[in-house]
Amino acid sequence: MSIDVVPDWLDNLLVCVECRGTDLKREEGGFRCFDCGTQYEIVNRVPLFHRPSTMVDAAESLASYLGGLDLLSVQRALSTALRYRLKDPELRGEFSQIVERYPFIDTTEQSARSEPSPDFEVIAHYFNPVFNSAKEAYRSFRIKSNVDYTLKSVGERPFNLSYWLTDASGQRIEGVRSALPIPLHPGRELTVPILIAAPDTAGEYRIQIMLVQEFERWRDDCILYDGPISVVATVPPRPGLVTPPHAGYFDFNEDIARSGKVISLAAEMLRRETGSNELMILEIACGNDPQVLRHNQPGSLVVACDLSFPQAQLGSLRCVKEELTPVQNFCFISADVFNAPFREASFDIIVICAALHHFANITVALDQLRKLLKPRGKLVVLREPGKVAANDPTYIRELENGFNEQQFELDEYDVMFERSKFRPIYQQLDFECSYKAILAT
Numbered sequence: 001m002s003i004d005v006v007p008d009w010l011d012n013l014l015v016c017v018e019c020r021g022t023d024l025k026r027e028e029g030g031f032r033c034f035d036c037g038t039q040y041e042i043v044n045r046v047p048l049f050h051r052p053s054t055m056v057d058a059a060e061s062l063a064s065y066l067g068g069l070d071l072l073s074v075q076r077a078l079s080t081a082l083r084y085r086l087k088d089p090e091l092r093g094e095f096s097q098i099v100e101r102y103p104f105i106d107t108t109e110q111s112a113r114s115e116p117s118p119d120f121e122v123i124a125h126y127f128n129p130v131f132n133s134a135k136e137a138y139r140s141f142r143i144k145s146n147v148d149y150t151l152k153s154v155g156e157r158p159f160n161l162s163y164w165l166t167d168a169s170g171q172r173i174e175g176v177r178s179a180l181p182i183p184l185h186p187g188r189e190l191t192v193p194i195l196i197a198a199p200d201t202a203g204e205y206r207i208q209i210m211l212v213q214e215f216e217r218w219r220d221d222c223i224l225y226d227g228p229i230s231v232v233a234t235v236p237p238r239p240g241l242v243t244p245p246h247a248g249y250f251d252f253n254e255d256i257a258r259s260g261k262v263i264s265l266a267a268e269m270l271r272r273e274t275g276s277n278e279l280m281i282l283e284i285a286c287g288n289d290p291q292v293l294r295h296n297q298p299g300s301l302v303v304a305c306d307l308s309f310p311q312a313q314l315g316s317l318r319c320v321k322e323e324l325t326p327v328q329n330f331c332f333i334s335a336d337v338f339n340a341p342f343r344e345a346s347f348d349i350i351v352i353c354a355a356l357h358h359f360a361n362i363t364v365a366l367d368q369l370r371k372l373l374k375p376r377g378k379l380v381v382l383r384e385p386g387k388v389a390a391n392d393p394t395y396i397r398e399l400e401n402g403f404n405e406q407q408f409e410l411d412e413y414d415v416m417f418e419r420s421k422f423r424p425i426y427q428q429l430d431f432e433c434s435y436k437a438i439l440a441t
């Protein structure tokens, strides 16, 4: 089998991301949808399954941004930038975000609104209303700013997030402050971990979360959350959470090895339940290093999917070279989890590693994944942040670099899973921060 050929078995899994039709046929260099006519290219053995309307030609838009420079020069600059590296790692710039850093690339169409939008909107949260008395816990809120100035938690009259608690007798308690991890620019979204200090006295309270501009005013005209919370004296320990011993520091290789064990555990469950060794496995947001190929399950067929074309293409080349599994047993694909090119109920196992926490709305992503699982299928979540470290320099740096970095507490994962009708059947926390779970539908 040539390494250029996309394996045949993929065809039975695919749908058109433009019209959701299943009548896709192979033709020279790609696939074509016979329902709506959309064509999908295959580059480096990787089908590119994006809606044509969502793709822009990077070189063309760069050329127009740079003031009509000739296209050829821009194409050469782009390909050169990706082609060479410097030997000294200290001198290496990052390359993955080159194009995204240019302001022109933001092609999101603002839909015309008839009503004026509120100054600040909540896009997503996974608010778990149970708190342990006298303890602090984070709850993350993704906020969109519709004001025309930048919100910052530094400088004169900074913005913070805070809240008021009201107890059963009507007495109000002012909340602690949480800073925005990075400035929030007009029209943009940011997920902010909000620290909540639960009162010493157990009981029912009401919480109202809002922005506060210090020395200025509380934005109580724009309340981000208003609802009851339960403060309990002792939150019972999380049933069944496995916390393997560790040496007190984060060991990356060990964390990867443990991820492999969780994949094997899920595969073992499925083999037992279905009596079959032939598992159909999908890894979503796999980057160039899918865990399911590192920890290959013999007899399985694997689709490795990432939004980014270069990641998927590098991953494909790498896995062909590393021969982790026969080349006809896996295929990389470049697609968006929110419009994935797969038929419903196609997979026994779906794995997601270090990526769930990057999605703007995790419940929506989980809903999509649930549809792709077969009835007894399992979703395996690996290496997600299981503890909020709001001042962690890596977290701040990634946000500054344009990544949608987010962190969650285990109590928030409970809410995400419950909303998406997933049931955790195995949970593990490694190094006190790296969360792993097997979820059933």
Ligand SMILES: C[S@@+](CC[C@H](N)C(=O)[O-])C[C@H]1O[C@@H](n2cnc3c(N)ncnc32)[C@H](O)[C@@H]1O
Pocket: 284, 285, 286, 287, 288, 289, 305, 306, 307, 308, 311, 335, 336, 337, 338, 352, 353, 354, 355, 358, 359
């Ligand atoms: C932190 S990386 C993790 C990559 C890999 N799983 C690993 O563990 O090294 C997050 C990945 O999510 C991918 N991603 C982000 N949004 C996505 C989406 N909507 N659909 C598919 N993949 C997405 C990114 O391209 C990126 O490769």
Ligand SMILES: [Zn+2]
Pocket: 016, 017, 018, 019, 020, 021, 033, 034, 035, 036, 037, 038
């Ligand atoms: Zn179509």
